[in-house]
Amino acid sequence: MKQPHTHASHPAINKRRRKGRGHLSSTMEDMLEQGRTCLDVAQRLEAVEKAIQQAKKSLIQSHLDHCLEDLVGPLGVGQRDSLDEFGEITRHL
Template identity: 80%
Template structure:
C-alpha cells in the first residue's frame, strides 16, 4: 500500500484551493443573479489567481522536497543548477 504523500505546505495549498472554490461559487452566483460582465470577469480573475498561486506553491514544494530527495546530495555546481531551476519555476 502506498504511503500518503504530504508536505508541510499542503494545508496552505488546500486553503488557497478552498479560496478558489469560494471565488468560483461566487462567480456562478453572480451569473445567476445577473451581475455585470465586468463584475463576473473580475471574480473569474480571482479564481484564476488563486488556482495559479496554489499550483506555484505545489510545484515549489515538490522541488524543495521530492526532487532533492530523489537526487540526493549535490556538488556546488549542480546545486546552483537546481537552485536556478527552482527560481525559474516561480515564473510559471
C-alpha cells in the same frame, strides 16, 4: 498501498484551493443569478484563475524543493545552486 505524500507546504496549497473554490462558487451561484455585470463576473473568474495558478506554482516549487533532492540524495553547493535557480525560474510559468 502507496504511502501518503505530504509536504509542509500542502496546508497553504489547500488554503489557496479553498479560496479559488469559494470565488468560483460565489460567481456561479450568486453573481450570475443576481444579474451582476459581465465585468464583475470576469473579475471574479480572474481571481479564481489566479488562486488556482498560485496553488499549482506552490505545488511545483515544493516538489522541486523536496522530492527531487530526496530522489538524488544530498546536493553539493553547485548542484544546490542549480536546483535553486531552476526553482526560481518556475515562478515565471
